[in-house]
Amino acid sequence: MTTVVPLVCFALLGVGAVLILARLARGPSLLDRVVATDALLVTIACGIAVYCAVYEDISLEPVLLVVALLAFVGSVSVARYIGGMLVSTADPADRGADADLAGRPDARREGTP
Amino acid sequence: MSIADVIASVCLIAGCFLCLTAGLGLIRFPDVLNRMHAATKPQVLGVLLVMTGAVIRLAGQPIVWMLVLVGVFQLLTAPVSAHMVSRIAYRRRHVRRDLLLVDELGKPADPLPSRPHPEHPEGDPDVDEPADGPDATPRTTS
Numbered sequence: 214m215t216t217v218v219p220l221v222c223f224a225l226l227g228v229g230a231v232l233i234l235a236r237l238a239r240g241p242s243l244l245d246r247v248v249a250t251d252a253l254l255v256t257i258a259c260g261i262a263v264y265c266a267v268y269e270d271i272s273l274e275p276v277l278l279v280v281a282l283l284a285f286v287g288s289v290s291v292a293r294y295i296g297g298m299l300v301s302t303a304d305p306a307d308r309g310a311d312a313d314l315a316g317r318p319d320a321r322r323e324g325t326p
Numbered sequence: 327m328s329i330a331d332v333i334a335s336v337c338l339i340a341g342c343f344l345c346l347t348a349g350l351g352l353i354r355f356p357d358v359l360n361r362m363h364a365a366t367k368p369q370v371l372g373v374l375l376v377m378t379g380a381v382i383r384l385a386g387q388p389i390v391w392m393l394v395l396v397g398v399f400q401l402l403t404a405p406v407s408a409h410m411v412s413r414i415a416y417r418r419r420h421v422r423r424d425l426l427l428v429d430e431l432g433k434p435a436d437p438l439p440s441r442p443h444p445e446h447p448e449g450d451p452d453v454d455e456p457a458d459g460p461d462a463t464p465r466t467t468s
Contacts, residue, residue: 218335225342229368232349236361244358244415251407252352252365256345259368259376262393263338266380274392281373281396285403292410295418 219267223260230256247291254284330382337379344372357422358415362408369404373397 230253237249258280261273344367351364377397384390415421416431423429 218338222338222342225339225346229342229346229349232346232353236349236352242358242418242420244411244418244420245361247411248358248361248365249352252345252348252368255368255373256348258396259341259345259372262373262376262380262396263342266334266338266376266383269384269387271384271387271389274389277396278392278399281399282403285399285407288407289410292407292414296410296414 215267219263222263222267226256226260226263243291243295247288251284251288254280254287258284330385334379334382337375337382341368341372341374341376341379344368344375348372356425358420359412360425362412362415366404366408369408370400373400 233249233253233256237246237253240246240249258277261277261280265271265273265277348365348368351367352361355361355364374397377393381390381393384393423432
């Protein structure tokens with residue numbers, strides 16, 4: 214229980230966290246980064262819970278609660294922030310979205326110049 | 327190693343595997359809504375599996391209720407944050423409209439939305455124009 218299971222769990226979590234970090238660095242728009250941050254915080258919470266479970270150490274469980282709540286507050290506040298940008302400046306927001314698409318050629322529609 | 331340890335191990339490894347699938351989906355999928363679809367798998371099912379494994383493993387400790395509380399909070403907050411992020415993504419046009427089969431917030435134009443147009447098999451350019459939601463702000467030309 215204390216040799217194989219944490220090895221497998223932390224290997225899976227580590228590879229997943231590296232992939233999420235790659236999306237967090239590459240993400241063409243701010244919303245991709247919000248989604249990646251959410252997934253990263255969930256991965257961190259899973260890692261803390263696996264540590265608590267495997268080594269039967271309950272000293273980190275308040276951190277688990279804080280991380281779970283912080284993910285919600287962070288993603289909601291950033292989403293509200295982007296929505297506020299959209300409402301206040303309608304036209305530059307559209308140009309910003311187009312610039313995001315222009316920086317990512319695979320997201321451009323086929324057939325449009 | 328008892329039966330409870332085996333069940334807890336299986337739950338923990340399954341939850342960690344869902345975190346790995348979230349990473350793979352975030353790398354592979356094309357736009358924000360698809361990436362949200364991948365990233366919300368560990369947010370609910372993965373966290374619940376890991377918390378179930380931890381509760382089985384730590385049963386009898388006085389602080390186990392905190393793990394249950396984390397699971398309940400995830401169930402309550404994951405739909406709210408996903409709804410807000412996807413709504414903003416639709417309004418900011420980070421959604422690839424050519425991958426949508428049904429766009430219920432767009433124009434009510436095409437009677438057969440899932441069939442490819444005979445002249446434009448990639449998507450009818452008249453129908454596929456990006457349209458904002460019904461309560462989007464009117465755009466001012468400056």
